[in-house]
Amino acid sequence: MSCLRYQSRAAWSSGLREEFSRKHHPGSRRKLSGQKENSAMHGDVAGRQVTVVDTPGWWMNYFSQDSPVFDRQEIVCSVSLCSPGPHALLLMVRVDRSFTETYRRAVQEHLELITDTVWAHIIVLFNFGDWLGDTTIEQHIESEGEALQWLVEKCGNRYHVLNNRSNSGFQVTELMRKIEELMSCNRSCYCKIEGGILQELEEKRREEQKRAGERLTRRQKQRETARSLLGELYCPSELRIMLLSGRNTGRSSAGNTILGREHFKVGCHATDCVEGQGKVRGKTVTVLDPPGWLSVGPGSLMSPSASGVTVVLVVVNVSSSFSHTVWRTAEKHLEALGEKVWNRTMVLFTFGDWLGDTTIEQRIESEGEPLQRLVEKCGNRYHVLDSKNQGTGAQVTDLLQKIEEMLVEERLEVIRRREQVGKSLTVMQEPEMDGVMGEGREVLVANHTDAPIHDGKQD
Structure with missing residues (x-):
C-alpha cells in the first residue's frame, strides 16, 4: 500500500x-x-x-x-x-x-x-x-x-x-x-x-541542477577575490541599508533579524519609511523599511529618507513565485534611484526554512528568467535569511560580510575604469585631452565607494 x-x-x-x-x-x-x-x-x-x-x-x-x-x-x-x-x-x-x-x-x-x-x-x-x-x-x-x-x-x-x-x-x-x-x-x-511528463521534469531538473552548480562556483570565485582585498580596501564602519520589496515578503521580519531585535512591526502595511538603528557585529547599522512597491510609485523612493543609503537589499520570498510583473516592478523602482544602484544591490531571500535541503541556487534556476535576471542585474549577489531560526546570528554576520565584499567589488570596478581612462589618455592627441579628463573625473566621483547611492537629486 x-x-x-x-x-x-x-x-x-x-x-x-x-x-x-x-x-x-x-x-x-x-x-x-x-x-x-x-x-x-x-x-x-x-x-x-x-x-x-x-x-x-x-x-x-x-x-x-x-x-x-x-x-x-x-x-x-x-x-x-x-x-x-x-x-x-x-x-x-x-x-x-x-x-x-x-x-x-x-x-x-x-x-x-x-x-x-x-x-x-x-x-x-x-x-x-x-x-x-x-x-x-x-x-x-x-x-x-x-x-x-x-x-x-x-x-x-x-x-x-x-x-x-x-x-x-x-x-x-x-x-x-x-x-x-x-x-x-x-x-x-x-x-x-504520463511517463513522458515525469521524464521531461527529470531532464529539466538535471539541467537546472547543473546550472545551479555553475552559479554557485561563479559566486564563490567572486567572493574569494573580494575577500582577498578586504584588508587592503576601505570598508565603512557604518552601513545604511534599505530594504525594498512588495508586500508579504517578510521584509520587516528581515529588518528585525538584521538588527537582532523586534523593531519593525510585522504584518502592518506602513505608508511611511520606518528607520531602525543598532550595533551589529561592531558596526553601526541603520535599516530603512519603506512602504511596499504596491503602496508607492517608483519616484517616491527619491526622498530625504533614502538619502545616504549605501546598500540596497531587494527582498524576495522563496516560498512565492517570482513573475515577470514582479521583476518589472523591481526594475522600475531600483532604476529610479539611478543606474549606479545596481553596483550596491543584493537579493535577500527570506523564508529560508522553506528551502529544506535544497540550495538557493537550485531555486533560482528553477524559478525561471525573471528571478535570474534580477540576480544577474545584482551582480550574482544574494543571501538567504531564515527569520524563524535566527540561531547565533551567524546568518547576519555572513550577510554583513557579503555587503563588505560588494563594496570592495564596486571599488575594484572604479579602479579598473580609472586604469582604462589612463590607458586611453596615453594614446590620445593633445587637443582631445581636456574634454576626456573632464568626463573621467565625473565618472570617478559618481562611482566613489564612500558616496551614497542617491543624494536626493535626480541622476
Missing part, C-alpha cells in the same frame, strides 16, 4: 506522524533528483506494508501560479516516489481554521497539477480533531459551507478525522481500513501520470 500526503501548509497529526516515523525502516527516506522536498518512509502499519510520501505543502491562500515553480514540480514528481503510483492521496485539512473559497480553489489547482483524475484517489484527512469537541465531523462539514462541502463531494465523500492529542492506534487502523476500501473501489489501480 502506498500513500501520498498533501497539505495546505498544515501540521501533520502527531498520531499519524508517530505511527509512521516510529516504524519506518532505517534509511528509507530518499530524495528525488537530489532534492529533499519529497521524501518517502516505508514501514509496517496495522499489519500492512505501507509507503508514505511526505510532499511539499502550499500556502492556503496561494493559487498554483503563486507557488514557486520548484514546489509545483515537486508536487507532480512526488508520484514517482512510490512507483508505479500511490493507491491513495491524503489531503490534510485543519478543522480549527475556516475553509474558504480561496482555500478550495488553491487545493483544486495544486492537486490538478498531477492529473485531472486525481480526485478518484483522494481521502480528506481532517487534522486537529480534538478541536471539534462534541461536534461531529459531519456537522462541521455542513456548518463550514459550500467550499468544504464541494471538496468532500469531489473526493467521493471520503474523509477521516485524526485527533492530535490521542496516541491511540485505533484511529490509524481505521484510516488504513478506509484506504483499503478506496483501493477496492478503484480495483487496486494506482494514481498515475
Whole structure:
C-alpha cells in the first residue's frame, strides 16, 4: 500500500506522524533528483506494508501560479516516489481554521497539477480533531459551507478525522481500513501520470541542477577575490541599508533579524519609511523599511529618507513565485534611484526554512528568467535569511560580510575604469585631452565607494 500526503501548509497529526516515523525502516527516506522536498518512509502499519510520501505543502491562500515553480514540480514528481503510483492521496485539512473559497480553489489547482483524475484517489484527512469537541465531523462539514462541502463531494465523500492529542492506534487502523476500501473501489489501480511528463521534469531538473552548480562556483570565485582585498580596501564602519520589496515578503521580519531585535512591526502595511538603528557585529547599522512597491510609485523612493543609503537589499520570498510583473516592478523602482544602484544591490531571500535541503541556487534556476535576471542585474549577489531560526546570528554576520565584499567589488570596478581612462589618455592627441579628463573625473566621483547611492537629486 502506498500513500501520498498533501497539505495546505498544515501540521501533520502527531498520531499519524508517530505511527509512521516510529516504524519506518532505517534509511528509507530518499530524495528525488537530489532534492529533499519529497521524501518517502516505508514501514509496517496495522499489519500492512505501507509507503508514505511526505510532499511539499502550499500556502492556503496561494493559487498554483503563486507557488514557486520548484514546489509545483515537486508536487507532480512526488508520484514517482512510490512507483508505479500511490493507491491513495491524503489531503490534510485543519478543522480549527475556516475553509474558504480561496482555500478550495488553491487545493483544486495544486492537486490538478498531477492529473485531472486525481480526485478518484483522494481521502480528506481532517487534522486537529480534538478541536471539534462534541461536534461531529459531519456537522462541521455542513456548518463550514459550500467550499468544504464541494471538496468532500469531489473526493467521493471520503474523509477521516485524526485527533492530535490521542496516541491511540485505533484511529490509524481505521484510516488504513478506509484506504483499503478506496483501493477496492478503484480495483487496486494506482494514481498515475504520463511517463513522458515525469521524464521531461527529470531532464529539466538535471539541467537546472547543473546550472545551479555553475552559479554557485561563479559566486564563490567572486567572493574569494573580494575577500582577498578586504584588508587592503576601505570598508565603512557604518552601513545604511534599505530594504525594498512588495508586500508579504517578510521584509520587516528581515529588518528585525538584521538588527537582532523586534523593531519593525510585522504584518502592518506602513505608508511611511520606518528607520531602525543598532550595533551589529561592531558596526553601526541603520535599516530603512519603506512602504511596499504596491503602496508607492517608483519616484517616491527619491526622498530625504533614502538619502545616504549605501546598500540596497531587494527582498524576495522563496516560498512565492517570482513573475515577470514582479521583476518589472523591481526594475522600475531600483532604476529610479539611478543606474549606479545596481553596483550596491543584493537579493535577500527570506523564508529560508522553506528551502529544506535544497540550495538557493537550485531555486533560482528553477524559478525561471525573471528571478535570474534580477540576480544577474545584482551582480550574482544574494543571501538567504531564515527569520524563524535566527540561531547565533551567524546568518547576519555572513550577510554583513557579503555587503563588505560588494563594496570592495564596486571599488575594484572604479579602479579598473580609472586604469582604462589612463590607458586611453596615453594614446590620445593633445587637443582631445581636456574634454576626456573632464568626463573621467565625473565618472570617478559618481562611482566613489564612500558616496551614497542617491543624494536626493535626480541622476
